[in-house]
Amino acid sequence: MDLDPDQFLQNLQKESEARAATLQKLYSAADSAKVFGQPVVSGAYTVITAAEVAGGGGFGSGMGFGKPPHKRMSVESRDEEGAGESAAPRGTGGGGGGGGGGGSMGRPVAAIVIGPEGVDVKPILDVSKVGLTAVAALSGIALFGLKILKKRL
Amino acid sequence: MGKYDIDMNTQYHRLAGIRAAAGEVARLRTVPAPDVTVGSTTITPFERVLALRLGPTVVVRRRPWAVAVSEADRVSRHHIPDVTRMAQAGIIFAALLGFWALLKEHRRQQEA
Numbered sequence: 001m002d003l004d005p006d007q008f009l010q011n012l013q014k015e016s017e018a019r020a021a022t023l024q025k026l027y028s029a030a031d032s033a034k035v036f037g038q039p040v041v042s043g044a045y046t047v048i049t050a051a052e053v054a055g056g057g058g059f060g061s062g063m064g065f066g067k068p069p070h071k072r073m074s075v076e077s078r079d080e081e082g083a084g085e086s087a088a089p090r091g092t093g094g095g096g097g098g099g100g101g102g103g104s105m106g107r108p109v110a111a112i113v114i115g116p117e118g119v120d121v122k123p124i125l126d127v128s129k130v131g132l133t134a135v136a137a138l139s140g141i142a143l144f145g146l147k148i149l150k151k152r153l
Numbered sequence: 154m155g156k157y158d159i160d161m162n163t164q165y166h167r168l169a170g171i172r173a174a175a176g177e178v179a180r181l182r183t184v185p186a187p188d189v190t191v192g193s194t195t196i197t198p199f200e201r202v203l204a205l206r207l208g209p210t211v212v213v214r215r216r217p218w219a220v221a222v223s224e225a226d227r228v229s230r231h232h233i234p235d236v237t238r239m240a241q242a243g244i245i246f247a248a249l250l251g252f253w254a255l256l257k258e259h260r261r262q263q264e265a
Contacts, residue, residue, distance in 0.1 A: 052217070054212070054213065054215070109217050109233060119194065137251075141248055
């Protein structure tokens with residue numbers, strides 16, 4: 001494959017610009033509008049939800065250039081091949097590729113209640129998350145206990 | 154190939170510039186969110202932003218941190234506790250204690 005270096009570098013520049021734009025998007029993905037919700041008014045009370053948000057992502061890319069090895073041709077072999085073919089320029093080759101991935105999560109943390117009594121911060125317990133942690137911890141202890149019991153018997 | 158060297162160098166510096174613009178490796182900041190006014194009470198929520206950048210990987214974590222309440226001439230600050238994380242930390246700590254107790258008991262019986 002013949003390589004047009006200018007075209008290749010233009011593509012590389014476009015790719016790096018796109019990557020920078022995506023990086024900026026990832027940085028601003030979890031903005032404050034997602035952490036604190038819009039105030040909700042109900043009677044004399046105003047409630048603002050507060051949540052933890054997290055996001056992340058990564059990229060990877062690679063590229064390479066190459067030239068075919070120059071063969072020293074003897075006078076005899078040059079004569080055999082013919083002048084037209086041997087005079088053809090040897091091209092350079094190159095290529096590149098990239099990929100990426102990302103994700104985000106959100107979890108309620110608290111509700112800020114503004115009422116006639118003043119401002120109150122009410123924490124929210126994520127029972128599923130706590131429950132899963134407890135199950136994982138108890139399973140770990142049970143497995144460890146069983147291992148010890150087997151050694152003893 | 155000489156042209157390649159120059160252009161690749163330019164590309165390298167361009168990428169380095171992008172990296173510098175994107176920020177440091179780790180950054181922890183407390184950022185205020187827009188004020189909310191209800192009657193004579195104005196609240197300013199604050200959030201904690203942790204940004205990590207490891208090579209081409211970016212992780213951003215934002216969590217509610219505190220609320221500043223302004224009422225008439227009085228200003229108070231309320232911390233926003235993350236009870237879920239506290240409960241998880243408690244369970245993990247209890248589990249580690251359990252492991253440690255089991256291991257200690259096992260060693261004691263082996264020695265006996």
